[in-house]
Amino acid sequence: MPETAGRLKKPIHMTQPKMQQPAIDRSDADRRKGVRRTVTILVVIVAAFFLVSFVQIVLMK
């Protein structure tokens, strides 16, 4: 239901501790480096899988 409609039958109270925001964020450069590293690893995995398929096809021929 929309937030404004208010058909709540039984209120639920959840008190939870606030999370501490880390003081130091990853910089944009770190992020870019991370993306590059992730993509490199994943592309290598995919390329290896394709290569294995290809080798398998050639060997079985």
Next chain:
Amino acid sequence: MSHAATHDQHDDHHGAPKSFFQRWFMSTNHKDIGTLYLVFALVMFFIGGSFAMLIRAELFKPGLQLMQPYFFNQLTTMHALVMIFGAIMPAFVGLGNWMIPLMVGAPDMALPRMNNLSFWILPFAFTLMLSTLFMAGGGPAGGWTMYPPLSLQSDSLAYVVFAVHLMGISSIMGAINIIATILNMRAPGMELLKMPVFVWSWLITAFLLIAVMPVLAGAVTMLLTDKYFGTNFFNPGGGGDPVLYQHIFWFFGHPEVYIMILPAFGIISEIIPTFARKPIFGYKAMVFAIASIAFLSFIVWAHHMFAVGLPMGAEIFFMYATMLIAVPTGVKVFNWVSTMWGGSMTFETPMLFAIAFVILFTIGGFSGLMLALVPADFQYHDTYFVVAHFHYVLVTGALFAIIAATYYWLPKWSGRMYSEFWAKMHFWNSVIWVNVLFFPQHFLGLAGMPRRIPDYNVAFANFNMISSIGGFLFGASQLIFLGVLIHGVWFSKKKATDRVWEGAKGLEWTVPSPAPHHTFDVPPVIHDDELAHGHVND
């Protein structure tokens, strides 16, 4: 969290491009690309649905009514290919594109230009594939599994193989993008075990995609070389083995089943806490259950092949491994029910579809367990019981989750509330007629009616007629969905609030409705009580 944290005021100077072409064809924005995926999936859903209507029309009565058997085979094949690769998968990718950056506090996907390419490959792939229906030899008719030697008889094999390659490339690029985004673009404080379950489900699904799509590419390439380049991988006459294809295909095919259901688990895990007004029960157990299901999906493929004559040891192994999947799946169903237990539940349309999902997907899961039993499968294999089983999993499972997600997030996308009355009409019509459509198919299968046939024994006439009536009315119900969507996107006068739903938690609800073209240019501040699953370390 205040709007200031989202920095949406920055949108004044870099909103959406004005030109239609630039915005929709050259977009690198995750929301626009998400919309493109969703619209594409909707179009494919209606195309695949129209094939289903023709199939049910042919099966309305025994005897050949409307078409020749070869065209019927093309329809069943195309219905499956379009629904799996054109509707369900792109719909989940669209939802992921729209919601993952919003849920983890990222400004966009990690690789926006590749995102554009991933989408724009798809219309070309499906144009290629669907165009075969208008060619002299007709479309593919060997079933979506493309088993040789049957599939090798089709003149359109090269087109289909090329289309499958394109879809595979699109899926792999999409998966790499999603993994790179989730692992590198999260806002500070959004630790892995604080991410929404939907994001977790997509992270795991993306790894499945990367692992199995190259296998499918290998399998269909071997089909191609068998047909056109004189190889004999699968031709017994030349020393090949058709069962080898089945092993390779299902090594892809079974994880593919989970690629189509894990994001659905994530969606349901977002919706139920919102409308039960409680954090999800057993957040970590939910995440580990998804990971366990993904792992098990790699070691159960031969349960699709019990009837080919596997060694007894292999049949026993694959039977028990398959039954093991019921454990993490049971954990998930238990946790969804436990989340609802004692909650202040309200029953808006997303919640109705989510509850229907839990009940009806579980029916599909139970019939899956029956099929996992080797001796029982010898009877059920290739009958309508299998058709009933996987339609409960994929229609009342994956599709219902996609519809639930659409109703849940549509106000955030469009800034307008859809018509709750018509959405509920859509729900009740869908949930009634989908059961009229698929439940009798269990009985047909148990009585021995084979799948993929245009004609059948008169003994099966009554249940087929009931099933077809259910099919037509379920199909017609989806026109209500289309109407609700059009009204909710363009014409509804009722504006959505930022949070939209009273019990909604998570970063996506902290941005305005409709979500600005750019969000989280500056990472948001995250509070634990803003997370959908509460404080996970409790």
